[in-house]
Amino acid sequence: MPATAATAAPRGLTLIGAPTDIGAGSRGASMGPEALRVAGLGPALQALGHDVEDAGNLTGPPNPGLPPQNGYRHLAEVAAWNLAVHDAAHAELERGRLPILLGGDHCLGIGSISAVARHCRFAGKPLRVLWLDAHADFNTQALTPSGNLHGMPVACLCGNGPGPLVGLAGHVPALQPNWIRQIGIRSVDEGEKSLIDAAGVEVYDMRIIDEIGMRAAMEAALADLAPDTHLHVSFDVDFLDPEIAPAVATSIPGGPTYREAQLCMEMIADTGRLGSLDIVELNPALDVRNKTAVLATELVQSLFGKSTLIRRPARGA
Ligand SMILES: [Mn+2]
Numbered sequence: 088m089p090a091t092a093a094t095a096a097p098r099g100l101t102l103i104g105a106p107t108d109i110g111a112g113s114r115g116a117s118m119g120p121e122a123l124r125v126a127g128l129g130p131a132l133q134a135l136g137h138d139v140e141d142a143g144n145l146t147g148p149p150n151p152g153l154p155p156q157n158g159y160r161h162l163a164e165v166a167a168w169n170l171a172v173h174d175a176a177h178a179e180l181e182r183g184r185l186p187i188l189l190g191g192d193h194c195l196g197i198g199s200i201s202a203v204a205r206h207c208r209f210a211g212k213p214l215r216v217l218w219l220d221a222h223a224d225f226n227t228q229a230l231t232p233s234g235n236l237h238g239m240p241v242a243c244l245c246g247n248g249p250g251p252l253v254g255l256a257g258h259v260p261a262l263q264p265n266w267i268r269q270i271g272i273r274s275v276d277e278g279e280k281s282l283i284d285a286a287g288v289e290v291y292d293m294r295i296i297d298e299i300g301m302r303a304a305m306e307a308a309l310a311d312l313a314p315d316t317h318l319h320v321s322f323d324v325d326f327l328d329p330e331i332a333p334a335v336a337t338s339i340p341g342g343p344t345y346r347e348a349q350l351c352m353e354m355i356a357d358t359g360r361l362g363s364l365d366i367v368e369l370n371p372a373l374d375v376r377n378k379t380a381v382l383a384t385e386l387v388q389s390l391f392g393k394s395t396l397i398r399r400p401a402r403g404a
Pocket of ligand 1: 221
């Protein structure tokens with residue numbers, strides 16, 4: 088094994104591109120996978136000692152640009168893309184590899200996390216989902232102002248959504264709300280607030296991060312992991328402050344800084360339990376010389392064990 092700065096054990100990682108903006112309100116996230124490749128994501132992870140395979144891009148229906156029907160935009164197309172993502176991610180998990188979904192918009196988290204939920208259910212492993220995002224993504228048909236399904240994946244995964252999406256994991260709901268930790272949240276629609284509250288999702292919003300700091304927020308979000316807990320990270324690039332990450336269509340000011348985001352990723356890496364990852368909502372049409380894709384690549388390196396120094400475990404493993 089080559090000398091490496093990684094603190095995490097080498098893993099088999101598979102990049103899965105899903106070039107679509109089918110669930111988003113504006114076009115461009117479909118170019119995300121290629122921007123991440125151009126930023127050197129695969130070689131950056133390989134350099135940490137991991138075995139990286141790029142499975143290329145999935146295919147699916149084009150974006151027809153239609154208005155919502157019954158509260159959903161492009162439901163049939165969103166279902167087709169998510170089925171493809173589910174099958175690809177599940178196949179990698181069954182091979183013992185760690186799938187990295189290159190989105191694509193955040194509706195694809197339904198397929199990806201449904202695959203993880205299915206895998207964990209059969210393996211008898213506990214699952215925790217870390218949802219790094221500016222938004223809670225807990226909208227529903229009745230509440231959504233736009234019908235865009237990228238605002239609904241968490242609700243769908245919790246069983247509140249259209250049949251073709253809530254059933255992908257082979258079990259409804261795919262997730263119990265108390266398996267989810269949301270981090271970085273700073274934009275929630277009015278009706279969404281009540282739904283999140285009623286569901287009991289644990290949310291570390293920017294108010295809490297301001298008050299207690301990223302370290303304490305992440306300690307709480309990562310508390311009580313079992314030795315065999317599978318950690319899934321769903322990283323919406325709009326989690327980051329738009330000053331450092333402009334390439335998102337739904338940017339909200341006041342997100343984590345570069346250092347806070349690095350700490351978040353490093354603390355997840357320190358658990359040694361990362362099992363799957365989504366990188367979504369990167370919209371290269373809005374980027375400046377691909378800098379957001381480069382930043383996402385740096386943060387994902389930290390998530391996979393890059394650290395400044397050789398670190399010895401400081402907290403109880
Ligand atoms: Mn999102």
